Structures are given as structure tokens and as C-alpha cells.
Amino acid sequence: MKILSIGEGEPLHWAGQTVTAIGPQALTREHLLEAQAILLNPSPDGQALFGQIRKDPDPQVYLKPVFFLDGGDFPLTEELRAAADGCASPTAAEALWHHEWRTLSERILAELARIPRHEGAKDANPGFKALRWMLTRRRDLTPMATATNAQGFIYPAVEAFADKADATMTEALNFLEEQGVLASDFVDRIYRCAGCGSAFLNVREACSQCQSTRLESDDLIHHFRCGYVAPLQDFMRQGSLTCPKCDRGLSMIGVDYDKPSAVSHCLSCGHVSQDTDTLSTCYQCGRSMAPEEQKVSIIKRFHSNGLSQSAALFGLESLFRKIVESELEVLPLPVFKRVVQLEINRISRYQRSESALLLLELKNIEQVYLEKPARANQIFAEIVAILKAILRSTDVVTTLNDSVFVVLLVETPEEGAARAVERINERLATLLDSNLSPGVQVNIHRAQIQTQDDAGTLINQLLGRLA
């Protein structure tokens, strides 16, 4: 097996196993593709390299088994230990390799080999990458509490797939669960800021009158003998409890006195009450809120189900295409071509009307999964709603792939077609700009149907205009 050790330092010499050493500066993509297992040192360079490997869009790179050689001046965090496929000191690594890591690597590579290879294939969706990681490792995704992420926990094994240390991975996994591709078990419940979603909240009592947190709480003492009730401090006399009313000493709680309740005293406004408000303030954004305003999230452990493996191997079914097909009258391509041909024949025969063809491309539509996985359904539905509002019941639609659609606008002269294009562009741009960062592009090409046209040729001409 080809082991690649990346880092400065002495090369490793393992019995019965060749370890190729290379410095980080000399590392190339080919090295990563060729290696069957990767060893990294825990230095900042090594940790950064781990992130780069995991962020690579090629499954032949990001799914490679990666092991850390721990120790030295750079101790590994618990998150990184959980993220890597293994972690050991340089002296113990060789034995571990022969006993565990080799077998593990072989199994990972065997699963990796099952994943179909497509020229230039890119896995950008962090949720999809996590799915493939679970396939190759045959492991669940277990959450880990951490202070490094605002949501208070991460899935360390797959966290490196996300670009930022935020809730992106969690949202992606929840989205996969909604699509039925993952299953989950309840782990814990967490309360988060209503504004930014941070789990780091400062929770404390506040005065119900002025919301100040300068509160002092006093236990009340009830002296049975004389019925006197007062705060504990009123009873303290030279280190022991003495009733200020009857001058009797209090000996034992439950026998001659008890503590029926406690009272809070606000040092800001002087308000006295047994009931205080609970105030939460977010450490991240500074927003203050009542407990009932906090967002409640469930922390889950994700595991595979019956659909996970096929989804990991062959990709997620196009959600957008599903929504289009359910909301609009979508014809299969051969049928659509036949309809277009009939329209051409009709126009040729009667010479009284015009019709148009539109080619609509939503480029980089997968960015929705990346940026807003939890709202992908909603955004796609709104895109389709826009199309549905502009298109007429007499217009016919077909899809060429997940992001390319062809529309026949019957009885539509050139001006009308131009107007329809303008409206679609305007409304889709508004929707996409307000929800996503620039990246998703709407390209619409149109052609008027001429009497001498052939349906297939016309559609191909439109396709030729795609970038």
C-alpha cells in the first residue's frame, strides 16, 4: 500500500511498508491521487493540509484515509483527533498501522472504488461529501460539544467539508434527513440565540421590574415558636441564629424553624420578589432574550438508512427537477419535440400566428444546496412559482437536465416572447439575489419558430447558445 507522509522531519521507516515522505511545499495533486493513505504531522501546516484535503472536491482525494502522527510541540485538539481516521504517536503508529490502520485503509479504499468516477466530477455539496464519508467509513456521525463553533457542537468527522465553522454542516445533514437519505437518533436538546443561532448564552436571573441582574437572594427563616419571619441575616447574631422577636436561639431546622422560601432583592431599583425573570444574552451578537424566545434545536446522531448507500454512490436525486415536474406540465423530451413539430406544421399551414421557444438555464443551481440547504425546498418552489405565474396554461415545458428547461410559447410574437423573458429574468434575479450570494445565473435564450424549422434542429440551435 502506498503511504504518503507529508511534513518536514525524518522520514519514517516501517517494517514491510514503504512510506514516501514529502515536504508540504513539494506536494502536488498527483501525490494525493496516487497515495492510498496519508500521514500528517500535527504542526499548523499539517492541520491546514488536513483541511485542504477534506475540502478538495474530488472524492479520490477528500475520501482518502488520513492519519495524524501526534506528539511534539503541537498537540492535536479533540476535534481533529475525531476528524482524522486515526491518531498516534510516531513510535506507536507503525504498530497501529499493521494492526488496525492498514485494514481500515483497505476497507476505505474498497468502498472508494465503488464510487463511479466521472471526468471532472466535483463534489461541492458538504452534505453529499458527508454521505460519501459515511459510506466509506461505515460510521455514524456523532456530535461533539465544542467551543470552537457558535452552535456549540460539531460533527468532527465531516466538519472540514464545510467552508466555515458555523451551522452549515448541521443544516446540510438535516436537509439530507428531510430528503429521507439519512436517519437520526436524538442526542440532546440545545437552546440557541434567537438572532444568530449561537449556543453560547449567558443565562441568569434578572429583576422582573427593571431587568437588572444585580440581585441578591435571601433565604427566609420562619421561627415556629413566635411566628416571626424574616431574612436569614436578620436572625444572625454573633455567628448563630437568634430570633429578633423573642430572643430565643434557633437550634435545628425542621425542629424549631424552617426556611419556607427565598426572596430576591434588586440592588438597582429595590424591587423585592420571589419571582425573577430569566434573561439570556448571546455572547456572539449581544442580543438579550427571554427563554421562550430562544431557538430550540435537537442535536442528533446521524446514521445511514436504506437510501444512503445509493445516494452516496449515484448522487442526490434532483430536488429542483422534482418540484418543476410536479408544478408544471412537463413533457418528456421526445413528446415535447413532437409538440413543437406540430406547432411548426400548424404555423406553416395557416400562416396566421407566431410562436416562440425559450431555453432557460439556471447555472450553478447546486449553490442553493451549499448556501441554504435548509431552505432549498422553499427556494426551488419559489423559482417554480415564478415560472408558473409567467407561463400560460397553453405553454409547454420540457427538461433537458437538472438545470436546463425548454419552453414552447404558443401564439407568442417576438415582442411577447421578449416581454416574457424580461419578466422571468427580473423576478428570478430578485429572488436569487435576495437569498444567495452571486453565483447562480439565469440564462434565457429565445428563438421564434420559423415555418422552415425542424423541431430537433431548433432545439439544438438553442442548446448551442449555452455557455
Added chain:
Amino acid sequence: MDPIAIIVDFVQDRGLAGLFAIFWYFLLFDFLRYIVGDGIAIGIFLVQRSRPQWRQKRATARQKLFRTTPLVSVIAPGKNEGKSIPALVESLRRQTYKNIELIVVDDGSDDDTPEICRKLVREGHIRHFFRNEIRGGKASAANLALRYCKGEFVVHIDADSHLRFDSIEKIILPFYLDSRIGAVAGDIRVANIDDGLCPSLQAIEYMKGISVGRMVGSMVGILRIVSGAYGAFRRDILDRLKGWDVGPGLDGDITLKIRKLHYKVHFEPEAVCFTNAPDSFAKLGRQRYRWDKSLIRFRLRKHFDLLLPSANFSWPNFFCSVENIFFNLGLNFKWWIYFSQICLFYTDQLLFILVANYTLYFLSGIIQFSFATLLLRHTMRARDMALWLLLPLMPLYTGSYLRFIRTYAYLSEIFFRTSYLDRWNPWKTSRAVKDDGSAGISPTRRMTAR
């Protein structure tokens, strides 16, 4: 035979001395005390209050009250009274006097009292709401409220009561008429007279006994109780006494302690409070059994020093205790002697004498209720007038039913100290007081006049 003829024969046969020998109990005590004495007192009271000087003095005091508008703390301790609190809140909201803070203490309720009261706190109707998960008793609940109230005057009210619209103003006003007044008793009326015979009879009893009786006691200077159902106190005096002692009878107890400080105790008939009375004779019996024992426990035991020459001795306090002990305890047992005497020595005329006594007490009741109506005419409700129809039952009610309960209460407290076993107080407090033999301020601490 003609009843008139029977009566005439009886009177002629006995003569004045003979009649006195038979009806001495009524003539010496009830007639003199409740007809002659009360009649004179009512007359003086009404004349006094109709005089221009009195009206002017009262108007001046009222002006001063509303100019200074001191904070009045209304404290309402109770258990499982949550459903009544909104009515109390509403009656306070409608008061002519506005500078009021309400403090409610929930003493171990197991119903929805906390939820009701917290809602009222959020709405700004209750200033403080305190809840004791474990019941501590009325005294401790009242003392907890006292600890956190800020008013110059403290009004103690039962949580299931509500007030007439001007009641707070009327109960505070006496403090501005006489600076020597330390506590003012309000007039307690039965709110639920529509709930049946039992509360209706209590309504008559309250009007006669509380309204008239306490008015007379206040005029003479021997008023012995500011009822816990509705009473006002000077805050500084309560602070000095450090609140109430463990009951039952804690209201009478604190009144005597205030009297020992040589403050006056006043009754104000126009400060009206409506409270719910027991609606069954069984409940009423248990209540009176508890109340009546306090005479033995507090007046005979704890405050026996009022009868003795001491540094705290005062004639008004002496007569206050004597009057209470004599008319309630002494005459109660004396009645049994009288009844025995009648049974033993007038056996053949027993029925006639009982009927005659009953008639005398009935006629006396009419006169006493007339006094009450005269005294309370400005604050009576229209349905109170229907109580006249129940007057024929009052001799049975007070003369028999309440007398039996009172006698049993006195005997059980004298011989068995059963007040310490009363579940009205939690056992933890009763046991502490019982083990000690008394309650309240240490005997070594002397109460000094201001």
C-alpha cells in the same frame, strides 16, 4: 286557656320579686348590657356624629389624609384563596383612597392560587406576591407580608374578603382624628347571605355583635379585638411588636398587646368589609370552636397580667379583660347554673318559663337589630333588610347552638389545651408553642409605653 290570662296569672302569682328570681339572668345581664347599655351608647354615638363640630373635625382629618396620602399596605395572607383574590383586587381598585399597595402571601396553597396571583402581579394589581411552598400558618404569613410592606399603615384583610368603595379611607381616617389610636377595627359583614340559613344567621349576629358590640366597646374604651378579617394598624406599632404571634386568636392577641402599649383601639362602623361566612352549621361549629378557645388561651393565660397590678396595669385594659371574661366565660357557665335552677325549682312551669325567656330574647333581638339598623343604615344593602324575617331563630342560634359550642370549647381548652392541636395551625408551630407553654415575646422582655 287564654294565653293572656296565663301570663297575667303568672305575674300576679309571682310578684316582682318572684319574676326577678326567674328572669334575673335576662334582666341583669342581657337586658342591662345589650338593651339599656347599647341603647345609650348608640344614642350618644349618633348624636356625637351629627354634631357640626364632629363633622368639621372629620372633614379636616380627611383633608389631611388626602393631602399627605400615606402609603397603605394591604396584606392578605391565605391558603387556597386564589379564586377570591381578583374580587379583592377589584374592590381595592375602586377605592376612593388610591395610594395602596397589596401584598398577598400564599401559605402553602395546592390550587391555582400562585398562577392567579402572578398574573395579577404582571398586570400591576399586586405589589408583592410571596409563596410558601410549605404552610407556616396565618401568623407567619402575615409576618412575612409585614416584613416587606412599606406603608405607614397596614391593613390586614382575609384573602376571601372584599371592601366597600370607601372602606380604606374610612378605616385610616381615625388615625388622623386621634394620634393615640394604634389600631382600627373595621365592620365585618357577611357577603354570602344568599348561601342559606347559616350565613344569614351569622349576618344578623355580626351586625348585632360586631357592629354594635364593638362600637360600644370602642366608645367605652374597652374594645378587645381588631378582627383579622379586616383591621388597620400603625406600621410602627406592628414593627415594635414584630408582628403577630401564633394563633388561633392571633387577632385578639395582637389587639391586647397594642392595648398594653397604651394605645387606643377604635372601631369604625363605616369601614365596611364583606367576608364569606361558613355556609353550613358543621363548618360554623368548627370555626367557633376554634375562636372560643382563644379566650382561655390568650385572655386567661397569656394576658392574665392585664388583671394583675403590674407596671403595665391600666384600668381600661383591666375592664376590657374583665368584661370579656365575665360576659363570655363567666355568664356562659352561669347560664348553665340558671338553667339547672329553672329545671330544678320550677319544673311545673318549665315550659312556660322557657317560652317566656325565648320571647324575651326574641324581643330583645328585635331591639338590638333595630340598633344595628340605625347604626349601619348608610351602609346596609337592600337584601340585608330580609334578615328581619330570621330574628325569631336567633334565640335558638345564639342561646343554644353557639352556647353549646362555646361551653365545649372552654372546657376542652381549660382541661386539655386542645387549641395547640388545632389543624388550623401547622403542627410544627403548635408544637413549638405548646412545648414552650406560651407564645410571643419572651417574658423577660417588658413592654414599655411610648
